[in-house]
Amino acid sequence: MNAIHCHHNTFLVLLSYLVSVLGSYTALQLAIGIPTAKNASERWQALIGSGAAVGGGGIWAMHFIAMLACQMNVPVTYDLPLTAASAVIGIAACTLGLAVASSGVFSWGKLVLAGVLMGLGVAGMHYTGMAAMLMPAQTVYDQNIVALSVVIAIVASIAALWLAFNLRGWMQLLGAALVMGVAVCGMHYTAMAAAGFVPTADATAVAQGLRGESLGITIFIVASVLLFGTLIVTMMRQQQRTEIQI
Amino acid sequence: MLKGDILNEPYSRYVELQIRVVADQKESLLFELGQIVMACGFSLVRQRMAESNEGVSLNFAVRGPETSMLELEDRIATHRRVRSYESMMHEVAAPAPPRGGAPMPRVAPQYTPAPSYAPPAAYPAPQAPQEMPLNGRAAEFGNRMAAPRPSYDRSRLEILLPKLAADYPQILPRLVLLEQEIPPAEHDSVLRYVGNRVGTWVYKRDFALGARLGLHDAVRHIALPAVRQLLPADIEDDGLRLKASPFCGNGQHGRTCHFFSGFFEGLINTSRADAPARVEETHCRNSGASYCVFTFSE
Structure with missing residues (x-):
């Protein structure tokens, strides 16, 4: 039986990077405000908000736009519980990573730990999302490339967190978001290069899953929320900035 | 105007x-x-x-x-x-x-x-x-x-400070006028105080977001970009250097950049949770040095 090949739609690939950067930007806008939180409640709100933005927007939405970009000559749907679980993994790991990075005085130990958590969150989301694919084919991986994809996710996450928490100015947010986009997309497309799809005769499961059209609507909603969130946070920051008394 | x-x-x-x-x-x-x-x-x-x-x-x-x-x-x-x-x-x-x-x-x-x-x-x-x-x-x-002179009226500073905030970063001409208005004996205390207030405000406005930094990183990533909004500056081994402080060459003696010492202290110490840092001007163009150099210590 011939292997199934994934041909990527260039426009959707670019869109996936854009959504990843947008999610990271929104998340980092919230995350860099965590150290200035006045109480535990404010801190947790900012943590969960930023974790959800990067895990749900920057990683999860990017992953499924990239999966829509992957055009295979077999029908593909997605198992709903596993798809939801992949989002939860991404959000939880990123929230934890941001909590570590934003606590106390900045140090390299915290940065590496936070980067590892976020990198594993990106990878965990991706491979759970891949496991959610329902299709008449079996996915097999090249273990070396899988390892490389995880390393890319971790290293780029560390770089993005360093930019976000250690720098000030435009590089702090824009630079960090662009690098975080590289972390997520670099990990994803490297991992896709590690995947091979071997056709099977079993086509019964395909009909039970979430179809691409439904996924597209969900991703649209997530992206809209991210854009709206970015706008709100930016306006609030601007307002706070003008109110600071000398 | x-x-x-x-x-x-x-x-x-x-x-x-x-x-x-x-x-x-x-x-x-x-x-x-x-x-x-x-x-x-x-x-x-x-x-x-x-x-x-x-x-x-x-x-x-x-x-x-x-x-x-x-x-x-x-x-x-x-x-x-x-x-x-x-x-x-x-x-x-x-x-x-x-x-x-x-x-x-x-x-x-x-x-x-x-x-x-x-x-x-x-x-x-x-x-x-x-x-x-x-x-x-x-x-x-x-x-x-x-000759003995009365202490400078600090209430004037409270009127001046919002004007500095409104003009920021075009504040140096006004500060030079302030320096000329206050008695030399109070230059250090008054200008350092004003610098501290301005530095604290700038930190809260432009640099508060992000992790709390150690002294070295705070100088590099907060103090340097902040002072570069006012005048050219760089960092060398011996500290942060200013190339054209307007407080030099105005007929005063000794080190004259007290405003910047306070400015850096306001910026750095507001960003730190632990012991406050001390900023000292170790060289000054007013005393013949090539640069005004500020060192930071804990």
Whole structure:
């Protein structure tokens, strides 16, 4: 039986990077405000908000736009519980990573730990999302490339967190978001290069899953929320900035 | 618009300003500069024009309110036809003193012009009896400062600080005027205090977001970009260096950049949760160094 090949739609690939950067930007806008939180409640709100933005927007939405970009000559749907679980993994790991990075005085130990958590969150989301694919084919991986994809996710996450928490100015947010986009997309497309799809005769499961059209609507909603969130946070920051008394 | 008093007070002292400019051509030079003089509320007292090897030299004296002096100097010094500019100021009695009686004569502080035009290092022979050479004025200024003086009215600072916030980052001319207004004995404490308040405000406004940084990272990622909004700066092994502090060369002695010491302390210490950092100016251009250098310690 011939292997199934994934041909990527260039426009959707670019869109996936854009959504990843947008999610990271929104998340980092919230995350860099965590150290200035006045109480535990404010801190947790900012943590969960930023974790959800990067895990749900920057990683999860990017992953499924990239999966829509992957055009295979077999029908593909997605198992709903596993798809939801992949989002939860991404959000939880990123929230934890941001909590570590934003606590106390900045140090390299915290940065590496936070980067590892976020990198594993990106990878965990991706491979759970891949496991959610329902299709008449079996996915097999090249273990070396899988390892490389995880390393890319971790290293780029560390770089993005360093930019976000250690720098000030435009590089702090824009630079960090662009690098975080590289972390997520670099990990994803490297991992896709590690995947091979071997056709099977079993086509019964395909009909039970979430179809691409439904996924597209969900991703649209997530992206809209991210854009709206970015706008709100930016306006609030601007307002706070003008109110600071000398 | 910048006025000659840090708080833009409505009642102004009257000053007479001796100005010498050099231009390429004399045609309508006096007319064009005279329009500026009148626009700034000054009147022309006398003038003399001569040609020399360097071009056309126009010496003239104007009289008017001190609050408009900086604007006048700025407009003349940056006029398209003016190649070099020098000035000397002395105070005169106001035509109608606002609070009864003429103001006490004083040696007026010398304005340090923007780097774009030549500093008034040397001025031709005095023309009026009250004039004295710059070094003589500095000596008298020093003698007067040696006498006991009342402490500086800090409530004025609370009026000044919001103005600094509104003008930020164009605050250095106003700070130089403040330096000239306060007694030298209080330069360190007052300017450091103002610097601290400004630095704290700038930190909260522009640098608060992100992790709390150690001293080394805070100097590199907060203090340096913050001060670069005000003037050129870099970091060398021995500390943070300023290349053109406006507090140097104003007739004071010793280290004079107290504002920046306070500014850095405000920036750094607001960003840190642990022990406060101490900022010290170890070298100053006012004392002959090439740069003003600030070191940071815990």
